C-alpha cells in the first residue's frame with residue numbers, strides 16, 4: 214500500500230522496529246522507513262520484531278513477534294487475562310514509569326495540537342498512587358453465556374468476545390465479589406441472559422458500585438425488558454450473600470446500543486442510592502450518576518483544583534459538567550457563589566441534595582448543557598470570575614469556548630481526561646488565555662488514561 218511518504222508496508226509483513234514513545238492509547242510507537250507504526254504492548258526503548266496487522270492511509274498497526282531488547286521498565290502483568298482483556302493497557306510497565314509516560318503523553322498532545330512553546334510550559338510530575346491496584350469503585354460488566362455458564366466481564370481487545378473476569382486487579386475487592394456472586398445467582402436460577410445477536414434474553418449488564426469509605430454497595434441489573442423472572446428470589450439471594458448491599462436497582466435498556474444505561478431506572482430493594490464520603494463531604498449516589506472512579510486520587514485531584522482556584526471568598530465560580538456537584542462543593546466554603554450544570558437530571562437532583570445536606574446556601578444547580586446554560590446566565594448579567602470545567606473525553610463544546618472567550622473569566626481550571634481535546638481547547642483559547650501549569654494526576658493506574666488539572670489564566 215502506498216502511503217503519503219511513498220512507503221510500502223504490506224499486511225503481515227515482518228520487520229524490525231525501535232519503539233520511540235507511547236501513543237495516547239498506551240501502544241508503542243515506532244517508525245519504519247518514516248511510516249508510523251503502532252504496536253500494542255511494546256515499550257519505549259525496546260527493539261522489537263513486528264508483523265503488520267492493519268494498514269491505514271497514514272499509519273500501520275502491528276503486533277509483537279519478538280522482543281530483541283527489552284525495556285528495563287518492563288514488568289510481569291498481574292492480571293491473568295491481561296493479554297485478552299482491553300481494560301488495562303500498561304500493566305506491563307513499571308508503575309513509576311507509567312507516571313512518567315503519562316506526563317509525556319500530555320506533552321505530545323500539546324506539541325501536536327497547539328502552537329505553544331512546549332519547553333517553556335510548566336508540566337508537572339504526575340501525582341501517583343501509593344497502591345495502584347484495586348482502586349476502581351465501580352464495575353460495569355457485560356453478561357454472556359457459554360455452555361450454560363454465565364460469564365461477566367469486558368469485551369476482548371479488538372474483538373467482540375466476552376472475557377469472563379473473576380478478579381479484576383484494578384477493581385475494588387467488594388465490586389469483584391459482588392459481580393461474581395450476582396453471576397452465580399443468575400446461573401443457579403437460570404435467568405435468561407441477553408444475547409446481542411438474537412436480541413433475546415434479559416440480563417445485559419451487572420453494574421456494581423461501592424462507597425469505598427462507607428462500605429455501602431449498589432447493584433444495578435441492566436435488562437432488556439421490564440420483567441425479570443424470579444425477581445424476588447434474586448433479590449433475596451443478593452441480600453443474603455452480600456450483606457453490605459444497600460441498594461438493588463434495575464435499569465431497562467431495550468435498545469441495540471453500546472450505551473450501558475437506558476433511560477428507565479426502577480428501585481428493586483433498599484435505597485435508590487448509596488452514600489460515599491470524600492474528605493469532609495458526603496454524597497448520595499444514584500445508579501446513573503457520574504462519580505469519579507478512583508476516590509483516593511479524586512481527593513488529590515480536587516485539592517489541585519482548589520489550589521489552582523486559590524479562592525478568597527469573593528469569587529463567583531462555575532462548576533461546569535458538575536456531576537453530583539463534587540468539585541463545586543469542594544470549593545463552596547471559599548467562594549461567594551457556585552453555579553453548576555450537568556446534562557443528567559438525576560445528577561443535578563443529587564447535587565442539590567448534597568449541597569443542602571452540607572448547609573451550603575451559595576450554590577445553584579441547573580440541568581442542561583454547559584454550552585447552553587452559561588450563555589443564559591451571562592445574558593442575565595451574571596459573570597463568573599472562575600470557571601472550572603470537567604468535560605467528558607470530547608472536550609469543550611465550541612459554543613462554550615466562545616462564551617468563555619467573550620465573558621473572559623480571570624481563571625479557567627480545566628480538569629481533563631483526554632490530553633488531545635485539552636490541547637485543542639487550549640489552542641482555541643490561546644488568543645486570550647495562557648497556560649500557567651498542568652498537573653497530571655493518575656486516576657487510572659495500569660491504563661493509558663491520563664487525567665490532569667490545568668490552570669489557564671486570562672492574559673492581562
Ligand SMILES: C[S@@+](CC[C@H](N)C(=O)[O-])C[C@H]1O[C@@H](n2cnc3c(N)ncnc32)[C@H](O)[C@@H]1O
Pocket residue numbers: 503504505533534535536537538539540554555556557560581582583584603604605610630
Ligand atoms: C468527567 S464527568 C465530571 C463530573 C464531575 N465534575 C465529577 O468530578 O464527578 C463529566 C460530566 O459531564 C456531564 N456532561 C456531558 N456533556 C455535558 C454537557 N454538554 N453539558 C453539561 N454536562 C455534560 C456528564 O453527565 C458527566 O457528569
